[in-house]
Amino acid sequence: MNEEHRPGPEWEAARFSVRYAETDAAGIVHHATYLVWFEEGRSELSRRLGLPYRQLEEAGVVLVVVEAELRYLSGARYDEVVEVWTSMRRVRSRSCVFDYRVIAATDGRLLATGSTSHVAVDLETGRPTTIPEPFRSTYASAVPAADPEG
Amino acid sequence: MNEEHRPGPEWEAARFSVRYAETDAAGIVHHATYLVWFEEGRSELSRRLGLPYRQLEEAGVVLVVVEAELRYLSGARYDEVVEVWTSMRRVRSRSCVFDYRVIAATDGRLLATGSTSHVAVDLETGRPTTIPEPFRSTYASAVPAADPEG
């Protein structure tokens, strides 16, 4: 198995099988699905940090996606097990950036990479706000040391 | 063209092309997509009745789906134009039932039929409520005369 694409210890992975509904007529996973998987990667990372994203919304703040970038390297097929490795690249007072690497668990091939940028928005006013504590400092603690932009 | 599957004048049709993302690895439209199309059929019917479903939600009431039935008769492919014919089968004070026929516009073949049952729920309380006026009577007026269960 090719292990080289699995990233370092600060990354967390969501792991699941490709659903039939996620494929398209070309026989592989539709490219829009990767944004859904990235989101599942963020959810898993926030769960493992002990602060599920759901709790941030319950605190009245959403992390709105303002930018996304994706590179597609290999197609995935129905029933393949995939891992969505996710890390926090940067945390600022009102924004943050996540990085992703999607890997096929069976043979370790890299399926896609990408990133998403988010701004914190107050659910009541609809306006930008600061990421509340303890979310901001916990997120910042998850930024890999080699990339200390937090 | 086979016209026999197109229903009568009380039915309204939403018409659009099959999206690539709606297909799956079997090369045809994924079966869950039809529930999304039925919903688009309901939206189109309510628009043509002059009371878009959006306005019902703005009035604080949602029509929650409580039952759905689908029969699949033929597969649809990417870029085919489909028509989602929709009619109101029955309207009661707190519930209603819609019927659907999905037809391929090119050759008139019947792709799927189905129905969905709904109950009105108050958005604030989360409890069943009556369908407010003028929605209830307008919906009732759309029930085909041959099926006067309204």
Added chain:
Amino acid sequence: MNEEHRPGPEWEAARFSVRYAETDAAGIVHHATYLVWFEEGRSELSRRLGLPYRQLEEAGVVLVVVEAELRYLSGARYDEVVEVWTSMRRVRSRSCVFDYRVIAATDGRLLATGSTSHVAVDLETGRPTTIPEPFRSTYASAVPAADPEG
């Protein structure tokens, strides 16, 4: 926890968290998502029977959905863990029927029930065919004894 909705030993469960993308503007899981979850339940059941559905397609046969029925009992929210319990109700030479019960893992409440009917279709000819061995007999062995329609 309410355990009464969990079915017997012949049922298998797929277990996962609700994805944000699966919710809609009403704040709960969109009703079309349940057909995708049912499919994931079938996939999990076939994996546990030692004959992943993928292998049936590799043998040149697809199980086309010809009917689906769904009842919705309670809404599910983002990040809730759900279990999709699945069983084989009936297996015939060219068709089979699955039953489903979707349960919220946290409080055991029943979210939805349903069933799907399938016919075996030859991928090359596009025509109905028999479910090949060892799939047919393995599927038949999974039909609960209390419902011996196989």
Added chain:
Amino acid sequence: MNEEHRPGPEWEAARFSVRYAETDAAGIVHHATYLVWFEEGRSELSRRLGLPYRQLEEAGVVLVVVEAELRYLSGARYDEVVEVWTSMRRVRSRSCVFDYRVIAATDGRLLATGSTSHVAVDLETGRPTTIPEPFRSTYASAVPAADPEG
């Protein structure tokens, strides 16, 4: 109405209403939906060029997405009419790039912009190939004169 976001004559628009299933629990269109809309924009552009993308696949070639970039500027709600303006930025022998602007038809506000890069792949061999004629030259003819990279 704010017309400034509508691009020039070389752009084509797909126009449709936001589906309920495309929204998420935040009340607006889920961000992955925009990749599906971009694809619908490409489909519409290729139809208006007289060479539907379906015909390219029938000729044995797919345009695989290798990169995507999206910027999200404003949320869209259920039932809003949106326009997905699409243009061909660049056409090379084996690749092409599309640009997108998604606009709310009612008030002209800009919802999202983005681009996707594609390579031509032979359906039989799975390897990169040239975009066959007449597709390549027709696509090239659609590149706006102000951006003559074709």
